[in-house]
Amino acid sequence: MHGPRQNWMQSGAPWIWLTAGAVSVSLLIVFGLLGLIIWNGLGHFWPAPVAAFASDRGATQVLGQITGEETVPRHILTDAGEPVPEGMMLVRRYLVKSGNRELQGADFAWYVEPAMGPISFPADAVVLEREDWGNFYGYLVAIKEQGVTLAADAALWPELTARLARRHELRDRVRSIERDAIGAINYALEQLRLDRRTLELAGNAGAAELEAITVRERALEQRYATQAAELATLRQELARDALVIRTAAGAEVELPLTKIVRAYRPNAMGLFAKLGHYAGKVHEFILDDPREANTEGGIFPAIFGTVLLVIVMSIFVTPLGIIAAVYLREYARQNLLTRLVRIAVNNLAGVPSIVYGVFGLGFFVYFLGGSIDQLFYAERLPIPTFGTPGMLWSSLTLALLTVPVVIVATEEGLTRVPRAIREGSLALGATQAETLLRTVLPMATPAMITGLILAVARAAGEVAPLMMVGVVKLAPALPLDGNPPFLHLDRKFMHLGFHIYDVGFQSPNVEAARPLVYATALLLVLVIVTLNLAAIALRQRLRKAYSAADT
DSSP, rough: OOOOOHHHHHTTTTHHHHHHHHHHHHHHHHHHEEEHHHHHGGGGGGGOOOEEEEETTEEEEEEEEEEEEEEEEEHHHHTTOOOTTTTTTEEEEEEEEOOOOOHHHHHEEEGGGGGGGOBBBBEEEEEEEEESOOOOEEEEEEEEEEEEEESSSSTTTHHHHHHHHHHHHHHHHHHIIIIIHHHHHHHHHHHHHHHHHHHHHTTOOOHHHHHHHHHHHHHHHHHHHHHHHHHHHHHHTTTTEEEEOTTSSSSSEEGGGGGGEEEEGGGGGHHHHHHHHHHHHHHHHHHHHHHTTTEEEOOOHHHHHHHHHHHHHHHHHHHHHHHHHIIIIIIOOOOOHHHHHHHHHHHHHOOOOOHHHIIIIIIIIIIIHHHHHHHHHHTTTTTTTTOOOOOOOOHHHHHHHHHHHHHHHHHHHHHOOOHHHHHHHHHTTTOHHHHHHIIIHHHHHHHHHHHHHHHEEEEOOOOOHHHHHHHHOOSOOOOOSSTSSOOOSSSSSSOHHHHHHHHSSSSSSSHHHHHHHHHHHHHHHHHHHHHHHHHHHHHHHHHHHHHHHHH
16 A cells, blocks of 8 residues: 555655756746846946045045945954954945046055045035046046137036037047048058069069059048148147046046947936936947957947857858758668767767867868968968957858757758658659758748857857857958958957957956856857747747648
8 A cells, every 4th residue: 555655655746846846946046147147247337426425534535326235254354454443343335436547557446444534425426437548537627629628517417418428429520531541542552563563473464454553542642641631621620629627536637528339327317318327338338449458438349240150151061961861861761870979979069169269270270271362362461360269250150169959950950851751742743852842941941040040059159160160359440341341251250158268267357347247148059049039930930830831
């Protein structure tokens, strides 16, 4: 006679509860991790209030934003030489971003609560975001125009806002000339230099051809001189204005307006002003270029490089993986050799990604790329074109890394197609190729798309192989631009995964980089989640379409 406990065990209920518990714990971990990333990443863009207080018993005046706080045991501070009153076992301290790096030597500093005076939040405290040297904190004293000091009155802040708008407009014009006009001229001059070198190497450099190249070079140089003159004028206009800022210690510092990206007074901002500031910072983060060793500004080149890498990789891996799977399932004899090939494919999926990076560097970059340079780009040597890491070799390396996923998923989709459908198609007079193209492959499309998206999701997060075959800390130009042939697969690029590694572990300013690590990680997670959701939706749509066709 079985007891209630034994009957309950044999019913399988414990395993159901165990599975449900494991799923619940996994979901808690995932959502907890996402919550941590969202809180630390998105909170960075909110304009924190600027605190003013005296430290070291009034000897030092501090102005900055409190970015963190913690409670530490007394002995940790005393061991570091910090004076702590007797009787305090736990001491609270605050991490303050006080900026003014050229004056203080560091952006961040810890202040212990016993040595701090009362904290206030002055409404006229100004935060200046700069192109370099980080933030500057102080009080606006005056604006100078060509060395002449303007009156410091209540209209000073609106005047600064208007001059900053003018600065942004001029800066956009300068960047447009530098990147578009002058960049296109330099690109054309380089192409003419290569044309001249090609004629010299071929030994048929006639006087007419060389003269034509010279004429075109002179025309481009004239255009360059015109653009350079306009650029010099704009830069002179940019250098017209300057700000006079008083620090918390009372010193007055003059800052050129051309180096200031944004100015705001967080203590005087209302809710809607803060929301507008937040939206502007998020817009800058997504669409602007990085600055200040990647610890400020945006990450658009990294987003662009990641998306383009995934697209080019998909173009390579999709036909390669599908053709291999079709051959193994539909044409190859199912014998020992075929089983060994499948085992090899499955094992390739478990090879560490850095091994693919070493293979890509040795075979694609040095061997294949060097050979291409010798055959087709001899005029550019010794400067390599494809014999150096770039977008093309990174895409091929990731294609080799992810092709086992596409092969396995496609084979599983082909296996799920009933044999009766194949036989019915052949019985109606269709050839094996027609059966495959018109019947089998369409029904296996959901599985192929699933394999491709899994490959894309993995490739989007890979970093180790890319460090060897193309990714860089800061790319001078995007792989896609307006210069023929428009898509430059030989160029190096930025990547979200590598950007996270670089900012998190290679940044000289760890505290400033930490929020950007979370924000970039959140963006990378959103990209991968979006790809997976799109795959699920597309797969479900195809399944419904073919199930309706079957009925």
